Amino acid sequence: VALEAADAIVATYRLVARDEPMARRVAEEIASGQTVAARPEHRAAVVDLAAAGPGVFRASVAFPRANVEADLATVLVMVYGKVSLAPGIRLVDLALPRALLDGLPGPRFGIAGVRARAGVSGRPLTMSIFKPALGAAPSELAAVARDQALGGIDIVKDDEILPDLHTCRTVDRLAAVREAIAGARRAGAEKEPLYAVTLTGRANELCDRAADLVRRGATALLFSPLAYGISLLEALARDPRVSVPIVAHPALAGGIGGAVEVGIAYGALLGTVFRAAGADVVLYPSAYGKPALPEADARAVCDALRRPLGNLRAALPGPSAGVHPGMVPRIVADHGIDVLVNAGSGVHGHPGGARAGARAFRQAIDLALEDKSLTSWTDLADAPELGQALAKWGTA
Amino acid sequence: VALEAADAIVATYRLVARDEPMARRVAEEIASGQTVAARPEHRAAVVDLAAAGPGVFRASVAFPRANVEADLATVLVMVYGKVSLAPGIRLVDLALPRALLDGLPGPRFGIAGVRARAGVSGRPLTMSIFKPALGAAPSELAAVARDQALGGIDIVKDDEILPDLHTCRTVDRLAAVREAIAGARRAGAEKEPLYAVTLTGRANELCDRAADLVRRGATALLFSPLAYGISLLEALARDPRVSVPIVAHPALAGGIGGAVEVGIAYGALLGTVFRAAGADVVLYPSAYGKPALPEADARAVCDALRRPLGNLRAALPGPSAGVHPGMVPRIVADHGIDVLVNAGSGVHGHPGGARAGARAFRQAIDLALEDKSLTSWTDLADAPELGQALAKWGTA
Numbered sequence: 191v192a193l194e195a196a197d198a199i200v201a202t203y204r205l206v207a208r209d210e211p212m213a214r215r216v217a218e219e220i221a222s223g224q225t226v227a228a229r230p231e232h233r234a235a236v237v238d239l240a241a242a243g244p245g246v247f248r249a250s251v252a253f254p255r256a257n258v259e260a261d262l263a264t265v266l267v268m269v270y271g272k273v274s275l276a277p278g279i280r281l282v283d284l285a286l287p288r289a290l291l292d293g294l295p296g297p298r299f300g301i302a303g304v305r306a307r308a309g310v311s312g313r314p315l316t317m318s319i320f321k322p323a324l325g326a327a328p329s330e331l332a333a334v335a336r337d338q339a340l341g342g343i344d345i346v347k348d349d350e351i352l353p354d355l356h357t358c359r360t361v362d363r364l365a366a367v368r369e370a371i372a373g374a375r376r377a378g379a380e381k382e383p384l385y386a387v388t389l390t391g392r393a394n395e396l397c398d399r400a401a402d403l404v405r406r407g408a409t410a411l412l413f414s415p416l417a418y419g420i421s422l423l424e425a426l427a428r429d430p431r432v433s434v435p436i437v438a439h440p441a442l443a444g445g446i447g448g449a450v451e452v453g454i455a456y457g458a459l460l461g462t463v464f465r466a467a468g469a470d471v472v473l474y475p476s477a478y479g480k481p482a483l484p485e486a487d488a489r490a491v492c493d494a495l496r497r498p499l500g501n502l503r504a505a506l507p508g509p510s511a512g513v514h515p516g517m518v519p520r521i522v523a524d525h526g527i528d529v530l531v532n533a534g535s536g537v538h539g540h541p542g543g544a545r546a547g548a549r550a551f552r553q554a555i556d557l558a559l560e561d562k563s564l565t566s567w568t569d570l571a572d573a574p575e576l577g578q579a580l581a582k583w584g585t586a
Numbered sequence: 587v588a589l590e591a592a593d594a595i596v597a598t599y600r601l602v603a604r605d606e607p608m609a610r611r612v613a614e615e616i617a618s619g620q621t622v623a624a625r626p627e628h629r630a631a632v633v634d635l636a637a638a639g640p641g642v643f644r645a646s647v648a649f650p651r652a653n654v655e656a657d658l659a660t661v662l663v664m665v666y667g668k669v670s671l672a673p674g675i676r677l678v679d680l681a682l683p684r685a686l687l688d689g690l691p692g693p694r695f696g697i698a699g700v701r702a703r704a705g706v707s708g709r710p711l712t713m714s715i716f717k718p719a720l721g722a723a724p725s726e727l728a729a730v731a732r733d734q735a736l737g738g739i740d741i742v743k744d745d746e747i748l749p750d751l752h753t754c755r756t757v758d759r760l761a762a763v764r765e766a767i768a769g770a771r772r773a774g775a776e777k778e779p780l781y782a783v784t785l786t787g788r789a790n791e792l793c794d795r796a797a798d799l800v801r802r803g804a805t806a807l808l809f810s811p812l813a814y815g816i817s818l819l820e821a822l823a824r825d826p827r828v829s830v831p832i833v834a835h836p837a838l839a840g841g842i843g844g845a846v847e848v849g850i851a852y853g854a855l856l857g858t859v860f861r862a863a864g865a866d867v868v869l870y871p872s873a874y875g876k877p878a879l880p881e882a883d884a885r886a887v888c889d890a891l892r893r894p895l896g897n898l899r900a901a902l903p904g905p906s907a908g909v910h911p912g913m914v915p916r917i918v919a920d921h922g923i924d925v926l927v928n929a930g931s932g933v934h935g936h937p938g939g940a941r942a943g944a945r946a947f948r949q950a951i952d953l954a955l956e957d958k959s960l961t962s963w964t965d966l967a968d969a970p971e972l973g974q975a976l977a978k979w980g981t982a
Contacts, residue, residue, distance in 0.1 A: 444671035
């Protein structure tokens, strides 16, 4: 069966097999097993097979667009539903054709839209995370947000484990943080950072909840697609009321991407799938921090978020986890400026507090863009917060 | 911090660590990392740690119920969100307290309810799967359903990869199959089997779609929670309009459960989580067929579905994949009668067709319950279809 590339969903698998004939048999089984008894126009075909190491192969299978609906759920069930349960088959790449991409939401804002909302051009963006602070009152979190805003952070976000609790309702937190941010602006902050509030709740009410948070002043939403469902991310991205950037958190992703022989590679999962489903920003462990992704995986996520993909907007990569100001030169060298520098303790753990921590990141970015050497930084009298950060965390 | 067991969510992890002090440090990091900066009533604690092999440990961490909403998404984010991204940490068990279970839907029907709907007592239930038949017209699928009904199958289900396509709309398939099943009843079938039609669609419309399918005569729904979202399963199970059993398919589960060192063990994922989220029936690879789960995993899923769990109803285990009539004695010996014998090609691949294939399964069940030996079966003149099946597939 000759599938037009323009019309095929091409899934690439890493296969464990004794030899090439066996690998071919496995690949043929994937193709036929997922489209068995189908009429010709619905049949899948093995389009590529190559050795990729001792006992390891890469096989690409082309599935007709006509087999799925215009969503990711039916695609995932087709290419890695039952297949996932066979041993030694990992989905490592997923190429979606225009015929499908045109029906998927993709990012509503994308990199350019997030930049416009955050008021940032010509440099990487910065994001800081509230320490989870479970049990903290909204007013306490608001005080931290104020510090971050005064330090010049571009996006403030909740921790993903901070849900809507009786002791700290999401709407109360949102109101308090918005007020604190506005107060910081009046007190001299260069601008009001976006605030990505954690979106939680029941699936059938989630779009309404998101719309309500936007109505109440949320300027971004933090969402964990793998805990709630990829299809809910799609629904949020399609809902015109959800008129703010969606920041996707990788919670649970290690359980799917973290093995070698099974699962879905991070690039396909956090890159292609998250972007196609509508994430404007995708957070993922960087290759530098702790926990870290393998460098090739981190790069694959970033590439999948930014490369041309039908008419979909590019999404902003947010390499995270253990990021401190000393890593900024490497982050900028590896990503260019279309990247979100995201830090938790790298901001809050600064000897001078969260405001100084935020300033240190902004200073590091400015200097990285001027291509100043790391050594020169510690001498810089006009960047004392950065000096303190480098003294504490060093460089990377 | 002393957590009352009744109020704690206890997550048990498999940890890879050099020695016990290191394993303890990892466990403490899980506990503190997910509740850092929290007030005492929100802090997690390591409650158990034991060696489980060379360089492998089992650690249990108790998280306060007060940290999460009454849903599984916030639980999963807390116990295995960021944690999943650290190397060598697998979630192997999840114990949910009454305080949480009472707020979760659980199965609306459960084993007893599914039995009542299917009109089956005192024996295992049988389910057969439409061959995917992508491209087949509703009338063609209906003819297959008629054969299955005439053969005495209790539940007929769609293949999970058969979505709502222009060439075969779900509502048209449903209407045709329902009519065929009614026709089979008039032609002498002992009863009308339930028909689990595949539920697909956009997240924000999924409950409405499910309600519409029920209104149109669907007597069960087939749903893939890991492709769409666990929280959507919860929403379906909570929706009073979705007044039919939900059959949960394990699509994608191998990508989460199939590794050793990372991911979520099948018992926790397909057992505890699927049941608590509202699955009435859970399909999973048996320990006998192909692909097969490791025997301990298959048993863990079954146990988690049927053991006492707060006030939640038990869910019906459906060991699947490569099941043929010769396996029935082993399935009954291993599971007792509260089990669903689910087969695809084991029904359709019968030399005498789907009707004979269905009859062979029913005959195998009747004989297994009479404790007849396998050898005696092939002699049985009054079970010719079973004889043919055993001649083709043998026993297990």
